[in-house]
Structures are given as structure tokens and as C-alpha cells.
Amino acid sequence: MQLNPYLFFNGQCQSAFQFYEQCLGGKVETIMPYEGSPMEDQVPPEWRNKVMHAELTVNNRVLMGSDGMPGEYEVPKGFSVSLNMDDPAKAEQIFQALAENGTVSMPIQETFWAIRFGMVTDQFSIPWLINCDKPA
Incomplete structure (x- = not known):
């Protein structure tokens, strides 16, 4: 599956x-x-x-x-596409690219679980979560 x-x-x-x-x-x-x-x-x-x-x-x-079919489109809500990566520099790079002409909900930053985590809705109205976990 x-x-x-x-x-x-x-x-x-x-x-x-x-x-x-x-x-x-x-x-x-x-x-x-x-x-x-x-x-x-x-x-x-x-x-x-x-x-x-x-x-x-x-x-x-x-x-x-x-x-989608004309007249049926709705702005996405209630989900995010999550990207999980190992490289903090790559996480920053992808976040900045998605943020261009988009809306940042949470700037990419260190959190208690991640070296880098941020939330952004891109220029096409798609919400993204960018995550780079801390090493175990």
C-alpha cells in the first residue's frame, strides 16, 4: 500500500x-x-x-x-504536507523557497524536538511543515 x-x-x-x-x-x-x-x-x-x-x-x-473542476475549488485547510529531512541547511533552503510569495505561520527555528521546524503556506495556497529532527 x-x-x-x-x-x-x-x-x-x-x-x-x-x-x-x-x-x-x-x-x-x-x-x-x-x-x-x-x-x-x-x-x-x-x-x-x-x-x-x-x-x-x-x-x-x-x-x-x-x-480541480472549475467552480469547485476550495482553499486547502485542515492539513499540511510534511517534509522531514536530515540536513538543517536543506530544511532552511526549502522553507525559504516555499515562503517566497507565500505566508509564514511559524518561522523556521529550533524547537525542543527539532534542529529546524517551520510552517508555511506557499504561493499556491498549500500548507507545509518543514522538520529536521534533532539527533537521537
Whole structure:
């Protein structure tokens, strides 16, 4: 079994996944537009070039997403995508990249459990937790 986050966007999925590819050092494996799919007739013509399904692989983990159906998008709430890493410098770097044009809820800093921990909502309205545990 695999458990994969699936994110919904309001028309910016392709831009978001290209940004995540660069920011997280992953690889976009799939960008599938509505156009040419069985869903093509269920979206307005101006939405056909939007993303029906996308996949990004980062360290053998998969992040998936799409541009939700027009008029059905809601700003994400009640969850965060959590990134756990071993390198505090890399944690800082990724946090700063995600924070650009986003909103920082908790600046990245040392906590009682982590060398670095921070909370940010990126420019695409996706909430992230960046964590770098203290050595055991």
C-alpha cells in the first residue's frame, strides 16, 4: 500500500508542480491535461489545457495533484504536507523557497524536538511543515 498526498489547485497545478520540482529537487513524471482525455467535454474550453492529473517524485515518494473542476475549488485547510529531512541547511533552503510569495505561520527555528521546524503556506495556497529532527 502507498499513501500519497493529492493536492487540488485553481488552475495553477502545472506551475506549482514545476516549482515543487525545482524547490524539492524532484522530477515531474506526469502532467496530463484535460484535453485529449475522457474528461475533456466536462470542462469549459478555456480549462482544457489545465491539469487533470500530475505526479512528482521526490526520493521515491510521490506527490500528486490536479486543477480541480472549475467552480469547485476550495482553499486547502485542515492539513499540511510534511517534509522531514536530515540536513538543517536543506530544511532552511526549502522553507525559504516555499515562503517566497507565500505566508509564514511559524518561522523556521529550533524547537525542543527539532534542529529546524517551520510552517508555511506557499504561493499556491498549500500548507507545509518543514522538520529536521534533532539527533537521537
